[in-house]
Amino acid sequence: MVDGVHSEQVAARYLMRRGWRVLERNWKGGGGELDLVVARRRTLAIVEVKSRSDRDRLTEPVSWAQLARLHRAAEAYVTQRSRDGDWDSFRLDLVTVHRRGWRTVVRHVPNGLATPELLR
Template sequence: MNARGAMGKYGESLAARRLTEAGLTVLERNWRCGRTGEIDIVARDGDVLVVCEVKTRRANAFEHPMAAVTPEKAARLRQLAENWIHSHGGAPPGGVRIDLVGVLLPHRGAAVVEHAQGVA
């Protein structure tokens, strides 16, 4: 695994911990769907299915992690959510929500983890 991959894995671990601390139940991590792509974290928030995109950046990065979901990326996440639901027996009673967790890694100190609900 390269440094970028390791940073992404670390960010996903921090995101999963943040979601769990917020009361969500992590169902799956890194769920792949053929050519469509990957869902970083699939979780449950009560009776709502949460498809979560995780973006990790270093503090000196050009773009803040929370600005990383473009309209194209949002459309792909919606498609991935539909594929996950189809392969796992149907939609939950509370529907589906797409969230973003941004992880900012400073040069020193603790990472900053932000969770935005319903981004797409």
């Protein structure tokens, strides 16, 4: 079984090993919560961490209601924190974490939750 808190820790370590700096964990605002906010060079990424005990369920989409809350929270974060960083690009990424036998498998999908409304 993979729980949400453990998955967020695993995802944060995975991203840090790849050069991302964790700016926030479980940031609340705009009516939602952001699992991770990370930055690398001049790119800011809002990261939704999705964990499942069953690999097949990783393909279950994030609901439109969840996506709307995530977008509102991301917009609130960027609005409140825009003066804290000088970012050229902004992404809404997905990180999935699941167990395969005794191994924990992590997959990072850049722009995995982007929609046309977010990219306007």
